[in-house]
Amino acid sequence: xxxxxxxxxxxxxxxxxxxxxxxxxxxxxxxxxxxxxxxxxxxxxxxxxxxxxxxxxxxxxxxxxxxxxxxxxxxxxxxxxxxxxxxxxxxxxxxxxxxxxxxxxxxxxxxxxxxxxxxxxxxxxxxxxxxxxxxxxxxxxxxxxxxxxxxxxxxxxxxxxxxxxxxxxxxxxxxxxxxxxxxxxxxxxxxxxxxxxxxxxxxxxxxxxxxxxxxxxxxxxxxxxxxxxxxxxxxxxxxxxxxxxxxxxxxxxxxxxxxxxxxxxxxxxxxxxxxxxxxxxxxxxxxxxxxxxxxxxxxxxxxxxxxxxxxxxxxxxxxxxxxxxxxxxxxxxxxxxxxxxxxxxxxxxxxxxxxxxxxxxxxxxxxxxxxxxxxxxxxxxxxxxxxxxxxxxxxxxxxxxxxxxxxxxxxxxxxxxxxxx
Amino acid sequence: xxxxxxxxxxxxxxxxxxxxxxxxxxxxxxxxxxxxxxxxxxxxxxxxxxxxxxxxxxxxxxxxxxxxxxxxxxxxxxxxxxxxxxxxxxxxxxxxxxxxxxxxxxxxxxxxxxxxxxxxxxxxxxxxxxxxxxxxxxxxxxxxxxxxxxxxxxxxxxxxxxxxxxxx
Numbered sequence: 001x002x003x004x005x006x007x008x009x010x011x012x013x014x015x016x017x018x019x020x021x022x023x024x025x026x027x028x029x030x031x032x033x034x035x036x037x038x039x040x041x042x043x044x045x046x047x048x049x050x051x052x053x054x055x056x057x058x059x060x061x062x063x064x065x066x067x068x069x070x071x072x073x074x075x076x077x078x079x080x081x082x083x084x085x086x087x088x089x090x091x092x093x094x095x096x097x098x099x100x101x102x103x104x105x106x107x108x109x110x111x112x113x114x115x116x117x118x119x120x121x122x123x124x125x126x127x128x129x130x131x132x133x134x135x136x137x138x139x140x141x142x143x144x145x146x147x148x149x150x151x152x153x154x155x156x157x158x159x160x161x162x163x164x165x166x167x168x169x170x171x172x173x174x175x176x177x178x179x180x181x182x183x184x185x186x187x188x189x190x191x192x193x194x195x196x197x198x199x200x201x202x203x204x205x206x207x208x209x210x211x212x213x214x215x216x217x218x219x220x221x222x223x224x225x226x227x228x229x230x231x232x233x234x235x236x237x238x239x240x241x242x243x244x245x246x247x248x249x250x251x252x253x254x255x256x257x258x259x260x261x262x263x264x265x266x267x268x269x270x271x272x273x274x275x276x277x278x279x280x281x282x283x284x285x286x287x288x289x290x291x292x293x294x295x296x297x298x299x300x301x302x303x304x305x306x307x308x309x310x311x312x313x314x315x316x317x318x319x320x321x322x323x324x325x326x327x328x329x330x331x332x333x334x335x336x337x338x339x340x341x342x343x344x345x346x347x348x349x350x351x352x353x354x355x356x357x358x359x360x361x362x363x364x365x366x367x368x369x370x371x372x373x374x375x376x377x378x379x380x381x382x383x384x385x386x387x388x389x390x391x392x393x394x395x396x397x398x399x400x401x402x403x404x405x406x407x408x409x410x411x412x413x414x415x416x417x418x419x420x421x
Numbered sequence: 422x423x424x425x426x427x428x429x430x431x432x433x434x435x436x437x438x439x440x441x442x443x444x445x446x447x448x449x450x451x452x453x454x455x456x457x458x459x460x461x462x463x464x465x466x467x468x469x470x471x472x473x474x475x476x477x478x479x480x481x482x483x484x485x486x487x488x489x490x491x492x493x494x495x496x497x498x499x500x501x502x503x504x505x506x507x508x509x510x511x512x513x514x515x516x517x518x519x520x521x522x523x524x525x526x527x528x529x530x531x532x533x534x535x536x537x538x539x540x541x542x543x544x545x546x547x548x549x550x551x552x553x554x555x556x557x558x559x560x561x562x563x564x565x566x567x568x569x570x571x572x573x574x575x576x577x578x579x580x581x582x583x584x585x586x587x588x589x
Contacts, residue, residue: 083547085545086506086507086544086545087508087549088545088549092547124488125546125547125561128561160440160441162450165449165452165489166489166490166543167489181445181446182443182446182474184483184484184487185487202442202443243550245508245549245550246507246511251550253550288507322508322511322549324511340507340544344544
């Protein structure tokens with residue numbers, strides 16, 4: 001395997017972020033092809049490609065689109081460009097270097113569900129990217145790719161950007177919709193789900209897809225579902241952008257076929273351990289929210305796919321791969337990640353709001369050397385009680401760093417509470 | 422100072438109101454405009470946004486309070502938000518953040534005596550491969566070290582001498 005740029009084509013093609021250059025490289029040929037097909041045929045093609053949501057959950061994209069009730073007169077597409085998971089910085093590079101591919105994919109999705117508008121919800125910190133996308137949208141409108149009667153097809157669709165203002169929770173789809181509607185960015189009770197009437201944007205049926213997911217769609221229409229399916233593994237087709245950060249020589253984004261091993265990513269692409277003499281100790285393969293794993297040979301030789309990562313007790317999620325070497329105290333990692341969730345808990349559900357607050361307090365006590373072995377059991381117990389008891393997945397995400405750090409690295413915790421043991 | 426009737430903002434306000442089927446959806450972009458005008462989200466700005474959107478000021482204030490990028494108190498001319506989340510911390514961001522506060526003589530969230538710099542730490546900014554990094558008035562500054570930061574501070578002291586407060 002090796003590097004393969006479907007999404008990060010901006011690295012190979014100079015000035016791809018300029019419309020005329022993008023057009024010279026098959027730009028908008030996929031949208032043209034889609035507009036010549038029936039919406040149902042477009043959905044079938046995406047279904048057949050096996051594309052799964054790149055935001056973390058891995059839900060089949062075409063299936064998600066097919067949930068939209070055709071008879072509803074008003075439907076929306078919302079692009080999740082909130083990219084706030086700790087260690088994730090892939091959507092940013094797509095939007096900075098290949099923005100038209102995202103917009104083209106979004107328009108194909110919009111046509112497939114017959115949406116009247118696309119809203120791109122960007123985290124507020126992507127201020128400059130928002131400005132750039134607004135400029136792209138204006139250029140597309142001038143050329144007839146956005147707005148009334150797109151490319152003479154009779155289909156009309158608007159594209160807008162919306163800036164968040166600093167809240168991790170707005171990457172959760174129902175919180176994102178609330179935020180976009182001008183309410184607090186807090187999750188909704190489901191059902192109804194966003195794809196259903198009553199559950200989406202302005203209560204209309206809505207597809208919410210991640211940036212990377214939608215940026216894959218033009219390739220599928222241009223090259224065919226079979227070509228996409230030929231890349232990756234049987235259950236995880238296509239490429240994935242792996243965001244590597246922490247203790248490696250060359251942190252950055254690497255787009256590789258799904259199913260590439262962690263070993264190839266970390267040693268061949270990311271340059272191996274940052275400090276040669278210190279080996280790898282642990283990895284968070286899906287940012288702060290997924291289970292931590294020790295970097296054993298078994299883990300290193302695991303293919304990075306949805307199905308294979310489940311076999312080693314973790315998830316590939318959004319592929320925000322944070323690497324820690326032998327110098328890192330995993331209790332400190334648990335504290336860092338817990339502080340993140342304590343700060344980002346939206347406050348709606350009691351187990352998450354109170355749980356993250358107390359987890360943070362007690363881990364600080366353990367780190368300060370004032371904790372007892374009972375405290376380690378206590379935080380594990382609190383975390384167990386948070387998991388599965390909240391409206392959105394953030395409650396589970398916040399429980400993961402505690403449950404799995406204690407399970408995988410008990411000695412790192414024991415060291416801090418030894419005095420009293 | 423005002424945003425209602427201020428020629429500087431009319432086109433932007435109109436564009437944001439046209440984007441959404443409901444007025445309320447424009448609360449976030451309009452809060453950014455209020456912050457730009459007043460340097461922070463003060464009561465006058467909240468009242469104006471509420472008036473423009475037919476909302477109660479309390480509703481607008483609850484939105485402003487929920488998000489970290491709306492400031493509920495005045496800031497320095499350069500609002501420096503240093504990412505100290507896990508990936509950046511593995512690359513020395515905690516030490517960098519502590520050093521920066523010491524260099525400017527400020528506490529967490531505080532503003533330097535000359536009114537120029539406000540420093541605080543923030544959660545992941547999606548720039549994990551370019552640590553240490555910070556966000557200055559919503560623009561990213563990446564791959565920092567003490568030397569490059571000192572040079573930037575010196576530049577901003579000159580640039581900021583006559584500049585107005587404000588974000589973005």
